[in-house]
Amino acid sequence: MQEEYILKATDIIKSFAGVKALQGVNLEIKKGEIHCLAGENGCGKSTLIKIISGVYSLDSGKVEFNGVDQTHQLSPINAIMNGIQVIYQDFSIFPNLSVMENLAYNSELMQKRKFVNWKRFRAIAEEAVSKINFNVDLEAKVGTLPVADKQLVAISRALINNAKLIIMDEPTTALTKKEVEALFRIIKDLQSQGIAILFVSHKLDEVFEISERFTILRNGQNVKDGDTSELDSDKFTYYMTGRHFENKHFTAEVKDEKPVLEVRNLSCEGDYQDVTFDLRKGEILGITGLLGSGRTELALSLFGLKKPTSGKILMDGKEVKLTSVQEAMKNKIGYVPEDRLTEGLFLDQSIGRNIVISELKDLSSRIGMIDQEKRQSEVGRWVDELKIKVADPDLPASTLSGGNQQRIVLAKWLATNPKVLILNGPTVGVDIGSKHDMHAILHELANSGLGIIIISDDLPEVITNCSRVLIMRGGKITGEVDPLQVTEADLAKQVTDVAVNG
Amino acid sequence: MNKIKKLTHQTEFYIFLVIIVLALIIQARSDQFFTGNNLVDLANALIVPALFSIGTFMIIVSGGIDVSFPALAALASYIVTVVLNGMNYTGPIIVPFIFAGAIGLACGAFNGLFIAKMRLPALIATLGTQSVFRGILQGALNAQQINTLPPSMKEFGQSSLFVSQNADGVTSMMPTAFLALVVVVVIAFIILRYTMLGRGIYAIGGDESSANRAGFKVVKTKFFVYCFAGVIAGITGIIRACMMNMVHPTNMFGMEMTVIAAIVLGGTSITGGTGTLTGTILGIFLLTMVQNSLIMLGVPAYWQDFMTGLLIIIGTAVSSVQILRSQKQRKPSLSKAGS
Numbered sequence A: 001m002q003e004e005y006i007l008k009a010t011d012i013i014k015s016f017a018g019v020k021a022l023q024g025v026n027l028e029i030k031k032g033e034i035h036c037l038a039g040e041n042g043c044g045k046s047t048l049i050k051i052i053s054g055v056y057s058l059d060s061g062k063v064e065f066n067g068v069d070q071t072h073q074l075s076p077i078n079a080i081m082n083g084i085q086v087i088y089q090d091f092s093i094f095p096n097l098s099v100m101e102n103l104a105y106n107s108e109l110m111q112k113r114k115f116v117n118w119k120r121f122r123a124i125a126e127e128a129v130s131k132i133n134f135n136v137d138l139e140a141k142v143g144t145l146p147v148a149d150k151q152l153v154a155i156s157r158a159l160i161n162n163a164k165l166i167i168m169d170e171p172t173t174a175l176t177k178k179e180v181e182a183l184f185r186i187i188k189d190l191q192s193q194g195i196a197i198l199f200v201s202h203k204l205d206e207v208f209e210i211s212e213r214f215t216i217l218r219n220g221q222n223v224k225d226g227d228t229s230e231l232d233s234d235k236f237t238y239y240m241t242g243r244h245f246e247n248k249h250f251t252a253e254v255k256d257e258k259p260v261l262e263v264r265n266l267s268c269e270g271d272y273q274d275v276t277f278d279l280r281k282g283e284i285l286g287i288t289g290l291l292g293s294g295r296t297e298l299a300l301s302l303f304g305l306k307k308p309t310s311g312k313i314l315m316d317g318k319e320v321k322l323t324s325v326q327e328a329m330k331n332k333i334g335y336v337p338e339d340r341l342t343e344g345l346f347l348d349q350s351i352g353r354n355i356v357i358s359e360l361k362d363l364s365s366r367i368g369m370i371d372q373e374k375r376q377s378e379v380g381r382w383v384d385e386l387k388i389k390v391a392d393p394d395l396p397a398s399t400l401s402g403g404n405q406q407r408i409v410l411a412k413w414l415a416t417n418p419k420v421l422i423l424n425g426p427t428v429g430v431d432i433g434s435k436h437d438m439h440a441i442l443h444e445l446a447n448s449g450l451g452i453i454i455i456s457d458d459l460p461e462v463i464t465n466c467s468r469v470l471i472m473r474g475g476k477i478t479g480e481v482d483p484l485q486v487t488e489a490d491l492a493k494q495v496t497d498v499a500v501n502g
Numbered sequence B: 001m002n003k004i005k006k007l008t009h010q011t012e013f014y015i016f017l018v019i020i021v022l023a024l025i026i027q028a029r030s031d032q033f034f035t036g037n038n039l040v041d042l043a044n045a046l047i048v049p050a051l052f053s054i055g056t057f058m059i060i061v062s063g064g065i066d067v068s069f070p071a072l073a074a075l076a077s078y079i080v081t082v083v084l085n086g087m088n089y090t091g092p093i094i095v096p097f098i099f100a101g102a103i104g105l106a107c108g109a110f111n112g113l114f115i116a117k118m119r120l121p122a123l124i125a126t127l128g129t130q131s132v133f134r135g136i137l138q139g140a141l142n143a144q145q146i147n148t149l150p151p152s153m154k155e156f157g158q159s160s161l162f163v164s165q166n167a168d169g170v171t172s173m174m175p176t177a178f179l180a181l182v183v184v185v186v187i188a189f190i191i192l193r194y195t196m197l198g199r200g201i202y203a204i205g206g207d208e209s210s211a212n213r214a215g216f217k218v219v220k221t222k223f224f225v226y227c228f229a230g231v232i233a234g235i236t237g238i239i240r241a242c243m244m245n246m247v248h249p250t251n252m253f254g255m256e257m258t259v260i261a262a263i264v265l266g267g268t269s270i271t272g273g274t275g276t277l278t279g280t281i282l283g284i285f286l287l288t289m290v291q292n293s294l295i296m297l298g299v300p301a302y303w304q305d306f307m308t309g310l311l312i313i314i315g316t317a318v319s320s321v322q323i324l325r326s327q328k329q330r331k332p333s334l335s336k337a338g339s
Helices: A045-052 A076-081 A099-110 A118-131 A147-160 A177-192 A204-210 A233-241 A295-302 A325-330 A351-363 A372-385 A402-414 A432-447 A459-465 A488-496 B002-008 B011-030 B036-061 B069-086 B094-117 B122-140 B151-158 B177-194 B196-206 B208-214 B218-244 B255-265 B277-297 B303-338
Strands: A005-016 A019-030 A034-038 A060-065 A084-087 A165-169 A196-201 A213-218 A221-227 A259-268 A272-280 A284-288 A310-315 A318-320 A333-336 A420-424 A451-455 A468-473 A476-481 B160-165 B171-175
Touching: A005 A045, A005 A196, A019 A034, A019 A045, A019 A196, A019 A213, A034 A045, A034 A177, A034 A204, A034 A233, A045 A084, A045 A165, A045 A196, A076 A084, A076 A099, A084 A147, A099 A118, A099 A147, A099 B196, A099 B208, A118 A147, A147 A165, A147 A177, A177 A196, A177 A204, A196 A204, A204 A233, A213 A233, A221 A233, A233 A432, A259 A295, A272 A295, A272 A451, A272 A476, A284 A295, A284 A432, A284 A459, A295 A333, A295 A420, A295 A451, A325 A333, A333 A402, A351 A372, A351 A402, A402 A432, A432 A451, A432 A459, A451 A459, A459 A488, A468 A488, A476 A488, B011 B277, B011 B303, B036 B069, B036 B160, B036 B171, B036 B177, B036 B196, B036 B218, B036 B255, B036 B277, B069 B094, B069 B122, B069 B218, B069 B255, B094 B122, B094 B151, B094 B218, B151 B218, B171 B177, B177 B196, B177 B218, B177 B277, B196 B208, B196 B218, B208 B218, B255 B277, B255 B303, B277 B303
Parallel strands: A019 A221, A034 A196, A034 A213, A084 A165, A165 A196, A284 A451, A284 A468, A333 A420, A420 A451
Antiparallel strands: A005 A019, A005 A060, A213 A221, A259 A272, A259 A310, A310 A318, A468 A476, B160 B171
């Protein structure tokens, strides 16, 4: 018997201003399957989805829905009529309107309704949420809901028009582990109702957990497709990046028994209590814990953004009062906030400008003009120091490889010459290749004598990259583990144990 | 219980409270607030700014802004009066209304063209058209004050729904023009509440690209909003002329700030998407009341600007505090979801 495909895209070619985004890509999705579309950022995933959903037009190729050629009828409405719904990363919701209105509008507009019938709105909304047993106040404004609920609103809305295929663009990016689990349950449930899911992701564990088949793209071309069961993590990483990586455990090379940073009985009411630890030169200290465990608040205190209520912080044995960011920087503490590494570059601007952006103040004269010579020498210094391979610092940052882009981002934070560098979730949302590059850079920095603290809930990340890992739970440090002695499952248990009840 | 709680989360409720408190103070101090004459005078003073505020409110909800409407109104009322005077017009009042509405429509479409179709920033575009409208009026047309109006306009301006008289025999009349305000409020309410067009205005103000993806006709809707506001502004210009029994080319200039301030005071988000007609009307009422009634408290006229400014700051601060408060309430639930 011939297998039935809900979607068959063949040999899709699409260029933007002469740049080929897709160079003959194929994607086939069977009815009722969970399919994963993977690839690093910029590989063409989003472009492909937007062609299927009719947002972009294609240059050449063929798109079939349910075995019918639709190449020349592609449009947002056509896709919806054929049961294909896309849930974009921003969910396409109206934060200012009620759940009910958010759910009702798409189908009302599709039927070209001109007048509002609030009773009908309610009926549509009630039916939509009942499909995934979503419990929500229909009158609540969507903007006030947590991210996971916003996503459920988008999912319920997608189900209204008899969806046969739901495309989810990186649906887990902003979700916590628990919310991801709940989402996966819903995806499985939808599958049991005969709905196919195209799950776009670059996160390996998710691909393995949820999908049956996969398609991997790289640089606008198909690299591999097949059953997920044939895939393992090394292969997956290789297909995505075209590179092989070794997961090398970090071991501190520079050892200095005298701690550079000492934290003694530091407390901040309501956030964390009685935190004590040391950080030595050349070591990478991991602090892990769940959201709300106090890890972020602790980091903020170490950078002068949150005033502790009691306790001491010592740098090189001397007590320091970190009352402001300036004070922390003066004491040689650098802090890289969570979203800065992923969004820290102006891709269209030159590499040089990107490097010096955080020091413009030092480079400008009293009336605010930038000293160009000083700027050039500063750019040169950082290019050398960070081993960035650049043809020309005047080229846009987008011409750099992922690893070099990460180096530039870090350059901005290292410009203040810190002795202690605190990174909060350094690789959240970063794709695999860049993540490895980032870790390699951190290893180098530590080996050159910097004390580094990585705050992260990515357990494999802290296990492979830290010399010691502290566990935070409910605002307290509840344990310290040696990463060489602990398995991920063990650590996960220690991190969550009590927090689930408390 | 739930309803009361919901009520206390609405800006409208607080404005209403402020109005009541202020009214009681004025009443206690002057014993003249709750008199027929004062209330009728207030309603009288409310008409023009309230009419302006309705169109502008819809523009702000759609995520735009308009500062050109006083100039537009002045231009429309001037052209209509000059033309009708020139032909010694003696026909019914409906003609100047339609004529002014048409000019307003054309000017509004001009705004809409730049903002909706050509995607110019609304503030810049309407600052530009404001100058253009003023320029046409004062430069090209060399507008002067006109003291004689066509008879039907004069009659309309002097006609009243009822007249209030106090013990001393002083009368205050409720102008027929108040009906125009009522009609416009009802039309705007129906559009905003019961048509997909109106819901589209809110949707676009909330998230334009989401609105586009959902199938709202973003360009058409925005274009409509500027046209609608233009029509209202044109008609308001005529109403103002009738009520004052003259046309003055510049005396409406500057009203844009008071009107926008009143809309924001009424709980409408300046970035679009949220706000209610009720809030807008209450906001306009409060500002009109401050301007009209402070005099009864013996507050010198120049303090009115001060009070107006103070109210706007307090008003917007209250909504900011509410947002902060609701964010704080949400925080624990987020961390709970994470554990």
